[in-house]
Amino acid sequence: MAGIFDVHAHLAHEKYVEEGVTVEEIVDDARNFGVDRIVNVGYNVETSKIVMLQANRINGLYAAVGIHPLEVKFVTDEAYAKIDDYANSKKVLAIGEIGLDYYEKNFNKENQLHGFEMQLKIAKQNNLAVLLHIRDVENNYTAFDDVLKLLDKYDIKRAAVHSFTGNWDIAQKFIKRGYYISISGLITYARKFEELKNVVKNASLNYLVIESDSPHITPEPKKGKLNYPGNLQLTINKITSIKGIEKDEVISSTRVNAQKLFGLLNKKDFL
Numbered sequence: 001m002a003g004i005f006d007v008h009a010h011l012a013h014e015k016y017v018e019e020g021v022t023v024e025e026i027v028d029d030a031r032n033f034g035v036d037r038i039v040n041v042g043y044n045v046e047t048s049k050i051v052m053l054q055a056n057r058i059n060g061l062y063a064a065v066g067i068h069p070l071e072v073k074f075v076t077d078e079a080y081a082k083i084d085d086y087a088n089s090k091k092v093l094a095i096g097e098i099g100l101d102y103y104e105k106n107f108n109k110e111n112q113l114h115g116f117e118m119q120l121k122i123a124k125q126n127n128l129a130v131l132l133h134i135r136d137v138e139n140n141y142t143a144f145d146d147v148l149k150l151l152d153k154y155d156i157k158r159a160a161v162h163s164f165t166g167n168w169d170i171a172q173k174f175i176k177r178g179y180y181i182s183i184s185g186l187i188t189y190a191r192k193f194e195e196l197k198n199v200v201k202n203a204s205l206n207y208l209v210i211e212s213d214s215p216h217i218t219p220e221p222k223k224g225k226l227n228y229p230g231n232l233q234l235t236i237n238k239i240t241s242i243k244g245i246e247k248d249e250v251i252s253s254t255r256v257n258a259q260k261l262f263g264l265l266n267k268k269d270f271l
């Protein structure tokens with residue numbers, strides 16, 4: 001049986017350090033739950049360097065490097081030069097997480113757009129996938145539309161919307177362009193359920209990938225505890241019941257999609 005591919009986790013997060021758990025232990029634990037591929041995602045210069053180094057020494061672990069939209073206000077253009085440098089490392093498969101976040105009060109739009117465009121250029125130049133963080137206030141989808149405009153402008157071919165929170169109309173705009181919708185533990189929460197359920201129900205399995213977003217978004221019924229990639233089992237169970245298909249089908253399709261997203265299809269031995 002195919003293993004589970006977690007396209008988005010933050011194993012360099014300080015919460016794991018505080019908990020006294022090593023990245024090796026997290027990856028071993030994930031394997032026990034059937035998760036054998038994890039993309040470890042950075043969100044500033046420091047964590048991007050750590051995820052790159054962790055991927056280099058651990059089988060089944062890959063990296064995405066980038067500056068999160070809420071972190072761009074803290075950096076100068078020197079930071080992007082570093083991300084560009086890390087992007088050359090062999091096991092870096094994507095630039096992320098990057099994007100636009102209009103949810104935060106008093107966000108600096110100009111600043112966010114600059115950081116996002118700088119990093120889309122890096123993705124394009126290095127032929128890497130993009131892991132997108134897109135967030136907006138309730139019932140507003142401007143951030144999604146602004147992201148789409150820039151993906152078009154830079155002719156980005158491979159991308160996934162991390163922990164998708166849009167509706168079916170928005171999802172279709174990404175799917176139409178060949179991008180993937182990444183489903184997180186949010187699908188197990190009652191609050192977000194109806195809108196996301198429609199997306200999962202309507203979207204072809206060819207356009208879905210799955211993520212734990214560890215240590216965040218712990219699926220029900222474990223919500224409130226620190227999240228681990230192994231908990232993806234709970235998210236998969238939910239997708240399986242919504243789509244009314246076999247669990248193996250969800251696991252194998254999302255794995256192939258992840259391989260396509262990251263350009264791994266012809267690199268089967270690339271550990």
Ligand SMILES: [Zn+2]
Binds near residue numbers: 213
């Ligand atoms: Zn994340």
